[in-house]
Amino acid sequence: MMLSVCPHDCPSACSLDVTVEAGRLVSVTGNPAHPFTQGVICGKVRAYAERVASPLRVLHPLRRVGPKGSGAYERISWEEAVATITRRWREIIRVHGAEAILPFSFAGTMGRIQYFAGHPLFHALGASRLDRTICVATAYAGWRATVGRAVGNDSEQMVGADLVVLWGINAAYSTINVMTLVKQARAAGADVVTIDPYRTPTAEVADEHLMVRPGTDGALALAVMHVLIAEGRLDRDYIERATLGFDRLAEHVKPLSPEWAAPIAGIPAETIARFARRYGAGPRAFIRIGIGLSRHDNGGMTCRTLACLPALTGAYADPHGGALLSSSDAFPFDTRVLERRDLMPGSDRNRPSPRPRTVNMIHLGRALTDPGLRPPVQALYVYNANPAAVCPNQTLVLEGLAREDLFTVVHEQVMTDTAMYADLVLPATMAMEHLDLYTSYGHHHVQLGRPVLPPPGEARSNWDVFADLARALGVAEPHYARSLRELVEEHLATGTAAQPSITWERLEREGSVRLDLPAPYMPFANGAPTPSGKVELYSESLLRAGLPALPTWMPLREGPDNVELAGRYPLQCIVPPNRFFLNSSFSDSARLRRRQGTPTVLLAPHDARARGIADGDVVDVFNDRGRAQFTARVTDATRPGVVVIEGIWWHRFHPGGRGVNVLTDDRVADMGGGPAFHSNLVDITRA
Ligand SMILES: Nc1nc2c(c(=O)[nH]1)N[C@H]1C(S)=C(S)[C@@H](COP(=O)(O)OP(=O)(O)OC[C@H]3O[C@@H](n4cnc5c(=O)[nH]c(N)nc54)[C@H](O)[C@@H]3O)O[C@H]1N2
Ligand SMILES: Nc1nc2c(c(=O)[nH]1)N[C@H]1C(S)=C(S)[C@@H](COP(=O)(O)OP(=O)(O)OC[C@H]3O[C@@H](n4cnc5c(=O)[nH]c(N)nc54)[C@H](O)[C@@H]3O)O[C@H]1N2
Numbered sequence: 001m002m003l004s005v006c007p008h009d010c011p012s013a014c015s016l017d018v019t020v021e022a023g024r025l026v027s028v029t030g031n032p033a034h035p036f037t038q039g040v041i042c043g044k045v046r047a048y049a050e051r052v053a054s055p056l057r058v059l060h061p062l063r064r065v066g067p068k069g070s071g072a073y074e075r076i077s078w079e080e081a082v083a084t085i086t087r088r089w090r091e092i093i094r095v096h097g098a099e100a101i102l103p104f105s106f107a108g109t110m111g112r113i114q115y116f117a118g119h120p121l122f123h124a125l126g127a128s129r130l131d132r133t134i135c136v137a138t139a140y141a142g143w144r145a146t147v148g149r150a151v152g153n154d155s156e157q158m159v160g161a162d163l164v165v166l167w168g169i170n171a172a173y174s175t176i177n178v179m180t181l182v183k184q185a186r187a188a189g190a191d192v193v194t195i196d197p198y199r200t201p202t203a204e205v206a207d208e209h210l211m212v213r214p215g216t217d218g219a220l221a222l223a224v225m226h227v228l229i230a231e232g233r234l235d236r237d238y239i240e241r242a243t244l245g246f247d248r249l250a251e252h253v254k255p256l257s258p259e260w261a262a263p264i265a266g267i268p269a270e271t272i273a274r275f276a277r278r279y280g281a282g283p284r285a286f287i288r289i290g291i292g293l294s295r296h297d298n299g300g301m302t303c304r305t306l307a308c309l310p311a312l313t314g315a316y317a318d319p320h321g322g323a324l325l326s327s328s329d330a331f332p333f334d335t336r337v338l339e340r341r342d343l344m345p346g347s348d349r350n351r352p353s354p355r356p357r358t359v360n361m362i363h364l365g366r367a368l369t370d371p372g373l374r375p376p377v378q379a380l381y382v383y384n385a386n387p388a389a390v391c392p393n394q395t396l397v398l399e400g401l402a403r404e405d406l407f408t409v410v411h412e413q414v415m416t417d418t419a420m421y422a423d424l425v426l427p428a429t430m431a432m433e434h435l436d437l438y439t440s441y442g443h444h445h446v447q448l449g450r451p452v453l454p455p456p457g458e459a460r461s462n463w464d465v466f467a468d469l470a471r472a473l474g475v476a477e478p479h480y481a482r483s484l485r486e487l488v489e490e491h492l493a494t495g496t497a498a499q500p501s502i503t504w505e506r507l508e509r510e511g512s513v514r515l516d517l518p519a520p521y522m523p524f525a526n527g528a529p530t531p532s533g534k535v536e537l538y539s540e541s542l543l544r545a546g547l548p549a550l551p552t553w554m555p556l557r558e559g560p561d562n563v564e565l566a567g568r569y570p571l572q573c574i575v576p577p578n579r580f581f582l583n584s585s586f587s588d589s590a591r592l593r594r595r596q597g598t599p600t601v602l603l604a605p606h607d608a609r610a611r612g613i614a615d616g617d618v619v620d621v622f623n624d625r626g627r628a629q630f631t632a633r634v635t636d637a638t639r640p641g642v643v644v645i646e647g648i649w650w651h652r653f654h655p656g657g658r659g660v661n662v663l664t665d666d667r668v669a670d671m672g673g674g675p676a677f678h679s680n681l682v683d684i685t686r687a
């Protein structure tokens with residue numbers, strides 16, 4: 001058995017035990033010795049042998065020989081692929097300038113090396129930059145505005161809490177190890193409350209489920225503050241020493257009673273008051289906040305508002321209290337070493353030139369189709385991402401990808417929807433076939449993943465391919481001439497002032513090493529790394545950005561308060577992950593598709609009856625942006641007016657050929673430039 005690390009975009013970043021026989025992956029299980037994984041992994045990764053040997057795996061460089069989207073390809077050599085890219089990019093740079101090249105990537109692998117592998121090349125070329133906003137940008141912006149950094153109390157500390165609140169997180173699907181901790185916390189006496197618009201499997205195991213209306217958690221939390229303050233359920237000493245703006249907040253929430261919030265959140269005032277009293281009973285309350293609730297027009301403000309709650313009760317200073325949205329910023333290692341922004345035009349003071357433009361990734365469709373864009377995007381290089389399935393405003397993305405004059409390269413492990421539109425498809429290694437360093441956004445362990453399998457066919461890692469391209473183009477060569485060990489060591493060392501114990505040797509020996517942080521970890525016990533040094537209940541920085549300085553609930557731009565639109569599309573449609581896919585990854589697996597069933601829409605009996613829809617009917621879900629087909633699940637797991645479409649199926653495997661993101665919009669949320677996937681109005685008819 002050998003140690004490996006799960007590379008997927010998930011807060012758990014599991015430590016894996018893998019068995020390989022004769023160069024073939026035989027089994028994958030969770031490492032029982034790892035303090036966070038605790039031997040438990042999800043069904044997706046237990047089936048990894050099938051992913052590694054997928055019949056859809058890309059094994060050789062391919063050149064398109066049919067129309068875009070048709071999937072007709074012929075095999076070429078790596079030499080020819082690199083030469084073609086070099087020739088086409090040089091020509092595009094000559095005619096349009098380097099900004100006509102757009103890289104598109106996200107966290108297909110969370111490994112620091114392979115995630116950042118392309119940045120130095122694209123910076124050195126002067127290519128357009130990509131603002132990677134699709135996931136956490138909005139949530140982190142709201143969180144950081146309040147407490148400074150995307151860190152929080154260690155989730156392992158919830159064991160010992162009196163109350164655990166799972167707020168907008170479907171951990172049973174999205175980070176299963178949190179459920180292990182929840183079980184342990186319950187066994188140790190905690191009550192568990194889940195707050196989610198529908199009854200997820202996470203909600204099913206809770207003592208209480210608050211079925212909040214989408215996008216109204218801010219109102220709910222303000223009413224909780226109202227009760228805490230009105231009834232004096234506060235830690236005055238904590239408020240005094242660690243917060244800024246309490247008096248203004250107290251004044252602000254006076255009118256925001258449970259009776260005010262009840263019709264907004266769709267929860268009875270008594271229930272809200274009871275929850276507030278439960279939460280205010282003491283500081284030993286732990287809130288695990290999901291990223292899901294931030295995917296709304298008001299998502300940044302929602303995360304900011306929730307970040308204020310533990311400051312009122314002093315929970316941030318309790319060894320079993322506090323809150324965690326993400327642990328990302330706890331990893332101090334310097335990404336500049338990997339990203340090399342210094343190679344970008346405009347970085348050299350002696351040679352002034354403008355920085356390349358930045359394209360928000362959720363606007364990919366616009367960037368590819370906007371006739372006014374100068375220079376137009378003429379070349380797209382996609383890796384670690386499947387934008388043809390995951391980006392909002394999908395119809396426009398597909399229209400852009402179909403452009404005959406767009407030179408698209410896709411470096412992929414499997415033949416995704418996006419790869420089907422590529423001029424060249426390049427075969428990529430999977431994590432078990434290459435080296436990488438892993439951090440996490442849910443725990444505090446650093447891990448080194450070493451290759452345990454040979455790459456199949458001619459698959460190559462992101463790093464190796466970008467190194468080849470850099471040499472062929474004659475840019476950033478010294479960076480790519482470095483060994484990966486050297487790079488990892490410098491990355492660890494540059495941020496390591498506080499973490500001298502985390503070294504390559506130790507990672508090699510132990511596989512996983514906990515950050516050198518105090519235990520219990522209570523980063524906001526006495527204040528926070530904000531401009532004022534306090535938890536900012538009142539935020540000057542938000543005020544300067546044109547937002548309310550105090551936590552404020554704002555109705556969704558696309559929600560029931562938008563009376564005109566809601567008249568035409570009366571159903572709020574949230575689009576969270578499903579159990580057996582990870583974003584669109586694993587949609588390639590026939591076995592996991594079978595386990596997942598078929599793309600479905602959950603709707604309440606009341607809404608089904610009104611439309612003559614029965615359980616199991618094939619229905620069309622639609623709005624002005626698009627239309628897609630689903631099987632109706634009529635269920636009281638959601639409330640009237642709210643429908644749920646889980647998961648991202650590849651278009652190819654979606655009945656009707658179009659998936660969920662033809663329905664979602666590409667407008668940005670209130671902070672951070674992220675998407676509002678869940679602020680989405682639709683209607684449904686029988687197909
Ligand atoms: N199986 C599986 N696991 C995954 C993923 C996956 O696709 N599949 N994706 C991975 C990625 S990239 C990420 S970022 C994480 C995300 O994982 P989480 O942080 O758990 O976030 P989501 O799963 O997006 O949403 C969590 C819950 O938020 C709920 N929600 C939606 N709107 C609201 C609201 O207004 N208020 C409240 N209270 N809740 C709301 C949804 O119904 C959902 O149950 O999961 C990772 N893990
Ligand atoms: N409807 C809806 N849409 C959503 C969401 C939602 O909840 N609902 N969630 C959003 C969120 S939170 C996120 S993070 C995005 C995620 O969107 P993406 O980052 O596009 O995630 P995936 O669909 O998992 O695609 C990742 C791809 O990277 C490839 N890959 C993995 N490792 C490597 C590697 O080492 N090298 C190369 N070259 N390729 C690799 C995988 O094979 C896979 O096809 O989706 C967003 N879209």
Ligand SMILES: [Mo]
Pocket residue numbers: 009134135136
């Ligand atoms: Mo994400």
